[in-house]
Amino acid sequence: MKKHIIILFLIVPINFLFSQEINFTGKIEYKMTVAINRPIEYKSELFFNNTHSLFVYTEVLQENVEEIDDSNNLNFNIILKDSLAKEIFINKSNDSLYEKHKNLISKNSYYSVERVPKIKWNITNQTKKIKDIECYLAKTTFRGRNYLVWFAPSLVNPVGPWKFNGLPGIILEAYDDKREVTFYVNRITIPYHFTNKPLNQELSVLSLNEHLHIMNNIDSEIGKKIQSKFGRGIQVKVETKISTIELNFND
Numbered sequence: 001m002k003k004h005i006i007i008l009f010l011i012v013p014i015n016f017l018f019s020q021e022i023n024f025t026g027k028i029e030y031k032m033t034v035a036i037n038r039p040i041e042y043k044s045e046l047f048f049n050n051t052h053s054l055f056v057y058t059e060v061l062q063e064n065v066e067e068i069d070d071s072n073n074l075n076f077n078i079i080l081k082d083s084l085a086k087e088i089f090i091n092k093s094n095d096s097l098y099e100k101h102k103n104l105i106s107k108n109s110y111y112s113v114e115r116v117p118k119i120k121w122n123i124t125n126q127t128k129k130i131k132d133i134e135c136y137l138a139k140t141t142f143r144g145r146n147y148l149v150w151f152a153p154s155l156v157n158p159v160g161p162w163k164f165n166g167l168p169g170i171i172l173e174a175y176d177d178k179r180e181v182t183f184y185v186n187r188i189t190i191p192y193h194f195t196n197k198p199l200n201q202e203l204s205v206l207s208l209n210e211h212l213h214i215m216n217n218i219d220s221e222i223g224k225k226i227q228s229k230f231g232r233g234i235q236v237k238v239e240t241k242i243s244t245i246e247l248n249f250n251d
Contacts, residue, residue: 144247
């Protein structure tokens with residue numbers, strides 16, 4: 001009987017979360033750029049209230065493929081954009097972060113789930129004004145990059161673009177020290193009223209480790225797919241370059 005009770009307890013919150021409508025009370029629009037292989041600009045929006053935030057950025061679907069014929073050997077250099085993951089939903093009430101992805105092999109979308117990152121911030125006394133709002137500079141190292149962010153204490157909510165969170169004010173500007181990943185505020189709308197179901201209950205939910213396993217096996221899976229189209233006499237070598245914001249998951 002105890003086992004049945006525990007299983008029911010675990011299932012109900014998940015179903016409730018997927019069916020739950022969230023009333024967002026604020027909206028921040030950013031100009032987002034990821035310039036790893038080449039600059040890619042995104043239109044991005046952050047919706048938030050006191051307990052939830054939803055960051056959405058415009059999806060770009062594009063693959064660059066180079067084929068080199070070398071004595072019956074085919075080398076494929078495939079550049080895949082990280083823009084397929086276009087939604088990040090944070091629920092502070094149950095300490096969870098859901099990120100939407102698309103499987104590059106099956107083309108099916110799914111969510112990965114992790115705890116809300118506990119980012120260690122170094123808040124400085126340096127200030128500047130962004131859209132006439134006084135902001136303070138904070139620094140951190142997160143997922144393999146060194147970031148500088150500007151947050152506004154007068155906008156009292158610990159949210160920001162992408163996965164940034166935990167500062168005593170909304171983040172209006174953020175960038176890494178190489179300027180490969182940048183977020184610049186375009187428009188602030190507070191109050192803002194928007195009701196939405198942030199999660200699609202038709203999509204599966206994977207752990208972060210399961211998602212990373214999929215990403216780490218892209219080379220071999222694409223290689224198998226391409227190899228099946230050629231005869232046994234041709235050897236196929238595949239190397240993928242994924243333009244990803246996160247360089248590691250050590251923190």
